[in-house]
Amino acid sequence: MNKKMKWLAVAPLIFAASSGLTSCSDASGYLLLRVINSEDYIYLQEDESEPEDMVVQFEKSEAVQNYLDELATQEGKHYKGVKVIYDTSDTNETLYSELQTGKSHYDLMNVSDYMAQKIVSGKMAIPLYQNGNTIPKYETYASASVKGILDAIKAPQYDKPDIVLADYAVGYMWGTLGLLFNPDYPGFSGLEFDEIINDMQSVEALWNSKYKGTISVKNSMRDTYALGVLYTYKDEFAEIKTKYENGTMTLQQYKDAFSDIFNRCDEKSVSEVKLSLDALKENVFGLEVDSGKQDIITKKIGINFAWSGDAVYSMDQGEDLTQVSEEVELYYSVPELGSNVWMDVWVMPDCDRSEEQYKLAHMFLDFLSDPVNAAQNMNYTGYTSFVAGDSILELVRDWYDYRTGEIYVDEEFQVYSYDAVSGDIAAIDYSDFSRDNNDRDNELLYYSEEELEDVPTTVDDLLPVMVEEEDEEGNIVEVHKTYGMLSNVTEMVAAGELEAVDLRYFFKDTIEEYDLDADAIFYSDCYLPFTYEDEEGVEHQNISVGRQFFCQYPNEETLNRCAVMKDYGDNNKYVMKMWENFKSNNLPTWATVLFIVIIAGAVALISYFVINSLMKKSTRKKRIENN
Amino acid sequence: MVKKIIGRCYIYLILILMYLPVLVLIAFSFTEATNVGEWTGFSFNLFPRLFQSEEIMTALANTVIIAITSALAATILGTLGAIGAFYSKKRAREAIDLATQIPVVNAEIVVAFSLTVMFVFIGNIINVYMFSFWTLLVGHICLSIPFVYTSVKPKLQQMDPSLYEAALDLGASPSKALGKVIIPEIMPGVFSGFLLSITLSLDDFIVTAFTRGSGLLSGEKKIETLSTLIQAKIKKGPIPPEMRALTTILFVVVILAVIGVSIYKNRQDKKEKTRRAF
């Protein structure tokens, strides 16, 4: 009896612990929003001093509170608050199969462009922007350049051929596919830095036996297939690129032609690509699911075919000396002949959902599209947000602009400008960031590390600080300094030390406080311009390799030679079959031989025993007969 | 003599080789480097970090809860099954024996795949989302139930049938006789079946990955057990440093258990000897 009672007590506990996802508001009276995203794809608090998780910020946001108050005035709609059920998944395919089999119930799902297309085409998602719901911040701040790419994607349903994906999907992050590589990789010894950089401008490098066993590619059907396409049709890509550069093709024509070739997936093309990939498989180190970004830092591999966001992660980690014992300087290239631009978008699966949840989902998307929040997410994930706007511009500046390092303004390190004529000094703040460079020439800048008792008015009020400088022998030494001079970035660009990166195309129409023409051009050493000669001996300058900045914000030209890889549609079966073939390898010759030997040995052994025992039996029989 | 030395060397060599990966992890649980093979100075920091890691602690608690509940359920069902089968007609018993063999030899992936397909199949028919703690529990019971059966069965066969008769003769009701005579007799088998179920459940990855839904301490998220968590982590890179500390703790627990068992066995043996001496 006693035991029974115990069981009765435990049973409801287990029951409570295992409650499912099926209800729209749980028993405790919260309004639920069910979201599934990729792992590490949203800001999370790492320690107490930081702001709270992005979803918690949303739950507590003013907009949500206002909405709840508004709802509370209605009968029976009194919620204690909003709860975001935040789940993560590893691949698009898992999500899709769960969606298809009814294994999941979410209000918002983060998927890649092609998967969104597939979900919408398969009528598994419902349109956004209904019943007067809008996402104003997305409309205002999403960069027109990437939004334009998303808008161009169609998701035809069998009875409605004109469905546009943008009606169902809201952009979140975007990026390119490219080669992440480590020029100092021990396996590349004997290769010059320039040679490696040159090779990495093209995907052909991955097929080059020079780099055998140093490459890892994604264990993902689409990305690896895209790589195969880029290699297999390299001549055609080169041809249209020349045409475009000659002016015989307009930009739009070039883009369309590129997209056409890039999206080939009919049976014939698939079999052609398969041949390339079989050769690739011999040359690579391995197929990785998500370990490539780590493996390149640990020097397990030298080249990784990577998503731009992962490349940023690896570069940051490689330079973080708390993570690695020796700094690893990585580079990223978007193949010169073109590559893939990908987007991760939010879609709303078709499942049971209340009016309130529908609205709440829009509010969540709006919240994520706020440049301030987008900046926080970018800062955490390393991926590039769809959203532009002031906060993002400031973020890009802080991260990559050369000038930031010189006049970085924060609490303990104040910079002052010095007027040589009057002898006055004045504190410089953020608004002085991109003043006309020529003005700077004559300015001396004073540093002060410690907080001064009085507001300094003359140079003498400033305290000297320790600054690292190079001495004549090139050693880094620390010297006391009270002033320095701001660099002239224009001159540095001319000297080839910096690159002026024009991101006006991205920030267009989204910035308010800043001036597009002056502020959306950044000066950075994160881009690596490369000069090369073509077959006719003409020199070209090309930017297709760079570091973090280039990964996150490729220039317009680079983006122009990137296309979206659409859903394969009915051709999916060919690609899938090809992929299964690619994944399952033939037994290597040595293994086949060994296998045959073992089988033969086993057969011989068994037959020996069988014959032996038969012989014994027969001799015994004979003996018995003889007796 | 030579044979003795060779034999011992061989035993210890293989033992060390088997434990090598674990031992290396343990050695590196006292340094904070990301990768095994890099030593960045001696430190105990990984241990507090382990206990602060909500992710790992949740997974650990989930794992334990699932292991215990599934083992309990499997033990009860399996023991009852074994008793029932033992007193059934020969044909029925043989049929049950044979059926029990199926999940014993069945591949885990097939169990996981077939269960999941079935849950989806049923879910589609009745239009309900099936995956939750319960599906996971069923998956784990499927793994361990035949082993309970096979460990209880020999104990039933060894049992002296007259004991039960004697209990009945002495006036015990059949259910009392069952509880007071049969169950204590087969208890060692039940217990080893229970332990085995726990082991199987703790170790399982595939069935968990396929059949889990949301619930337990993961709340509304998908249930994360140690296996699925570690698998997700090692897909991306080396074993997380905190996991090395966890390995050390698990190892110590296992070693203590082994020592405990051997002490218990020694005592048991001694008792046996003294009993025989009398």
Next chain:
Amino acid sequence: MKSNEAATKTPKADKKAKAKRFFALQRKYLCIPYIIFFILFIFAPIVIILFYAFTYEVVDPATHTAHFEFSWQPLVNFFTDPSKINVLFVSLFIATITTLICLIIGFPLAYFLADKKINKNAVLVTLFVAPMWINFVLRTGATRDLLTWFGINGGTHPYLATIIGMVQNYLPFVILPLYTTMTKLDKSQIEAAGDLGANPAQVMFKNIIPQAIPGIVSACLMTFMPTMSSYVISDVLSEGKITLFGNYIELEFTNKAWNDGSFMAFVMLLFIAVTMFISQKFGKDDEKEAGQW
């Protein structure tokens, strides 16, 4: 017949017999939950797998609704798709090699462990099984990290790394059944063979091995099938380069090719049937004890 017999006995005995019979019924019924569980969660899924393995999804172009039709397509797909056949061979190969290596390592080990002169300590045997209590995914990860440290990794030696991982993981499964048979070896027979002038090799091949056959068979079965169908070890240790049956079924599952996946599971079930047949034939006594640890 029996009830007639009982009726002819004295009233007291009759009562007792009645109670006994009644309870005999009761005790028999104890296994009903077990049987129900088996039918629901062991057999029903297998039936559904069989259903999927011999049907194919047909989409009606007019209504865009899908339904299943009986078809040999999954079977045809399995035997005509080189990738699946490759997976089959690679799995068989890895499983064979793993089993063989495990036997080669495990056989002398079990022999030494069982020899009282060499090993007096029963704890050692437990120690060989103890790694099983440390999470298996964790152990696999540890093996991978260690091998990477040594320079053997999935990138450069996928087969070697995978086989090392498999042996590492399945060795205890070999040691246990072998150890159990070894402890039961007929010592006097071995000594007699030695006394009669057989050399050690002859003793080994003519005496010990034949005596240990049940143990060897059950050790093989405990290694072969799990290796073939393993998922984590091959995935983690070969850096995704080696696809075994288990990995492929998982791939088919995520790709939503359930019919093909089910057929592969069905093939696996056939292998399992063969396994069961062999274990029924050879390893009768041993199976139980292997299950007992």
